Amino acid sequence: MIIYKDGSGWSDSDASEVAHFAVSEATAERVRKGEKWRISKTGNAVEFLSVLEIEAENLAGVKATAEGEIDGQARQVRLCYVSPGKDATYQEKAAEVRAWVQAGRPEQGAGGYPYMEAEATARAVELPIVGAEIEQARALWGMLDPQIEAISRAGKVAAQTAETAEAAQNAVDQALTRLEALKP
Numbered sequence: 218m219i220i221y222k223d224g225s226g227w228s229d230s231d232a233s234e235v236a237h238f239a240v241s242e243a244t245a246e247r248v249r250k251g252e253k254w255r256i257s258k259t260g261n262a263v264e265f266l267s268v269l270e271i272e273a274e275n276l277a278g279v280k281a282t283a284e285g286e287i288d289g290q291a292r293q294v295r296l297c298y299v300s301p302g303k304d305a306t307y308q309e310k311a312a313e314v315r316a317w318v319q320a321g322r323p324e325q326g327a328g329g330y331p332y333m334e335a336e337a338t339a340r341a342v343e344l345p346i347v348g349a350e351i352e353q354a355r356a357l358w359g360m361l362d363p364q365i366e367a368i369s370r371a372g373k374v375a376a377q378t379a380e381t382a383e384a385a386q387n388a389v390d391q392a393l394t395r396l397e398a399l400k401p
Contacts, residue, residue, distance in 0.1 A: 275382035276379070276380075276381060276382040276385055278382070279376065279379075279382050279385040279386050279389065280376060280377055280379075280385055282389075283372070283373060283376035283377065283385060283388070283389045284373050284376075286389055286393065287369050287372045287373055287376075287389060287392050287393065287396070288369065290392070290393050290396045290397065291365050291366075291368070291369045291396055293396075293400075294365055294396050294397075294399050294400055295362070295365060297400050297401055298357075298358065298361065298401075299358075306332070309332055310332045310333070310351050311351075311355055313330045313331070313332050313333050313351075314333070314348055314351045314352055314355065316329070316330070317329075317330055317333065317344075317348050318348075318352070322345055322348060323344070324343065324344060324345060325344060326344050330344065330348075333347045333348055333351065361399065364399060365396065365399060368392055368395045368396055368399075369392065369396070371392065372388055372389060372391065372392020372393075372395075373392070375388035375391075375392075376388040376389050376392075
C-alpha cells in the first residue's frame with residue numbers, strides 16, 4: 218500500500234503523489250480496518266494512535282463541539298416562544314405593560330401605550346385583555362428563559378470538565394434532551 222500526501226493531510230488513497238511512501242502489508246491492513254493513524258514526525262512512517270491518544274482526540278472533539286450543539290438547541294427552544302429580530306419590540310411592550318400596571322391598569326390608553334393600543338385595535342379587544350396577555354407572556358418567559366440558560370450552562374460546564382469522551386457526550390446529550398423537553 219502507498220500512503221499519499223494531499224493538500225489536507227495524509228491518506229491511503231489519493232491520486233496526487235506530491236509525497237508518498239510504501240508501507241508493509243500488516244500496516245496497510247490496520248489502515249484499511251480503520252485504526253487511527255498519523256504520519257510520524259519524520260514524515261516517512263505510519264504511527265498508530267494508542268487507546269489513550271484516541272480517547273484524548275475523541276474527548277477534545279466532543280468538547281470542541283459541545284458549546285455549539287447546546288447553544289443551537291437552546292436557540293431552537295427560544296425560537297418556539299419568540300420571533301427573531303423582535304427583541305426591541307418585546308422590550309417596548311414590556312416597558313408599556315410596566316407603565317400600564319403602574320398607572321393602575323387603565324381601560325383606555327389615550328396614546329400612552331402604542332403597542333398595546335395597536336394590538337387591541339387590530340384584534341377588536343379591550344386594552345386590559347392585551348395587557349393581561351403581555352403580562353402572562355412575560356411571566357412565562359421570565360420562568361422559561363432562566364431554565365434554558367441554566368440547562369445550557371450546566372451542560373457546557375459538565376462537557377468541558379468531563380474526563381472522558383463518553384462522559385462529555387453524555388453531558389451534551391442530557392442537556393439537549395432537557396432543552397428539547399422545554400419545547401411546546
